[in-house]
Amino acid sequence: MRLHRLEVEGFGPFRSRQVVDFDAFADDGIFLIAGRTGAGKSSILDAVCFGLYGGVPRYEGGEKRLRSDHCEPDDPSEVVVEFSTPSGRFRVTRSPEYLRPAKRGGGMTKQASAVALDEWRGDGWVGRAARAVDVGNELDEILQLSREQFLQVILLAQNRFSEFLLAGSRERQALLRRLFGTQRFEDVQARFDERRRAAEHALSARLATVEARVDEAERLVAREGLAGEQDDDVTEATGERAGAFSVEDRLAALTRAKARADYRAERRASEQAEAEKRSVAADAVLAVTREEQHAQRERDRARVALERLDAEIPEIDAARAELARRRAQRRPCVPRRRSRQSAGRVPDGCRGRTGRADRVGRIRDRRRGRREGGARGGRARRMGGGSHEGDRCLGTRPCARRAGGRPRRGTGGRGGRGRGVDGPRRRRGT
Incomplete structure (x- = not known):
């Protein structure tokens, strides 16, 4: 926000209308309001605050003391503030509540407070709001600052500035907190402190967990004999001695022990792989040996069977000789007389x-x-x-057709129905 013009009449020590053109000092960038005590230096800042927000921090009692004591009953009291923001250029006209003579009859009557907000549109001022509530809402939207924020950031009240100069360190700190509204920063600091304490508590718990795991790892290293010569003192330290070594030293010793454990594991893995290869080769040799044993058993059984057959050769030769002798002694069966129909039939x-x-x-x-x-x-x-x-069998075996006996089936007897070699079958009853 930038101030351009201020008009004061019947306000504070100023009875007649006073005009302050701030644009005349804009080229210098900074200016000083100087004067004797009671000349009205603070009243200029009070008029700006009253014109924008309708109140003066120096007079907490209210607006009744804003009217100049030098005014006649008929003199008006009014403040006009012209300023600009990124939203545009605006003008606020505000008058406090005061008593004036009644127009009818005698006595005094109350003059109500009034306020108006105008906006510059290029060719003139245009009214934007005329009620106190509407003007307040419009100014909050235009300035983006509340009265308290404006007094803390832009305008420092004179009475509070004197308190600040005369106060002690603690009181000054409390005053600064009240002036600049640092309570929110205290809240932020409190929240950060709480988070810091929670983080410290969590870190302590994690450190305790790490300590426990490091102790367990050192016991495991000592039990498995993985510690080196330079790490014996670190891994074997317990109780008060463990505090002599930092966690980094203990972790470094455990890292070296882990490297030795990895080397040992790789060596064990290579030995296991070699043992598996030997086991596979042994299984193959065992399978070949079992096959050879099975073949040996088969050869032994064959050898025993061959020896048994060799032992039976004399008996077989004797049986062959006896068979040849009997065949030589046996006479063939020759029929003495055959008919034409029964030719080729043999008993x-x-x-x-x-x-x-x-x-x-x-x-x-x-x-x-x-x-x-x-x-x-x-x-x-x-x-x-x-x-x-009429046929006679001259062989050594008895003939099939015996005296007084029944002819065999199929040899051609009367009424016979056979499947012999003599002739075709005959139907029964023919």
Whole structure:
């Protein structure tokens, strides 16, 4: 915010209208309000504060003391403040409440306070608000500062400045806190202190956890023998001796112990891998050995069986000689008389001693009898069935057809229904 013009009339020590043009000092950048005591230096700042906010911090009693004591009953009291902000250029006209003579009758009447806010629009002033509440809201939006903030940042009240100069260190600190509203900073500081204490508590807990884990790690290193010569004193220190070494030294010793443990683990891993390779090779050798043992057992069994067969060779040779002798002594079975129909038929007792040629002949005769068919075939089969009496078996085994016995099935007896080699089957009853 920048002040441009101030007009004061009937306010403080000023009875007549006084005009202060701040733009005339704008080129210098900074200026000084100087004068004798009671000349009205502080009243200029009070007028600015009254014009913007309707109150003066030097007079906490109210607005009744704002009217000049030098004014006549009919003289007006008014303050005009012209200023500019990034929002534009504005003008505030404000008059306090005071008593004036009544226009009708005698006595005094109360003149109400009034305020108006105008805005410069390029070609003139335009009214923006005329009620105290509306003007206050508009100024809060334009200035972005409350009355207390304005008094702390821009305008320092004279009575509080004297208190500041005469107060002690603690009182001065309290005054500065009240003037500049540093309570929020105290709140921030308190919150930071609380967070610091919480962080310290958490850090202490974490440090205790780290200490416990470091102690456990040192016990493990001592038990496994992983400490080096230069780390023996560090890892074996306990109780009061442990406090002689810093956590960094102990962690460094544990780091070296971990490196030795990693080396030992790698060596154990390589040994395990080598042992696994040897185990695989041993399993392969074991499998080959088992196969060889199985083959050896098979060879032993074969050798025993061969020896048993070698022991049975004399008995086999003797059995072969006996079989050859008996074959030589046995006479063939030759029929003395055969009919044409029964040619090639051999008694049942002699069938086992005929050769392949006899069997082929019988099959051929059987097929020939089937082709003849009819009564002739039947008669031939009957003749063949009854012609066995004239045949005689000259072999050593008894003939199948015995005296007074029943002819075998299929050899051609009367009414026989067989599947012998003599002829085709006959139906029952023919």
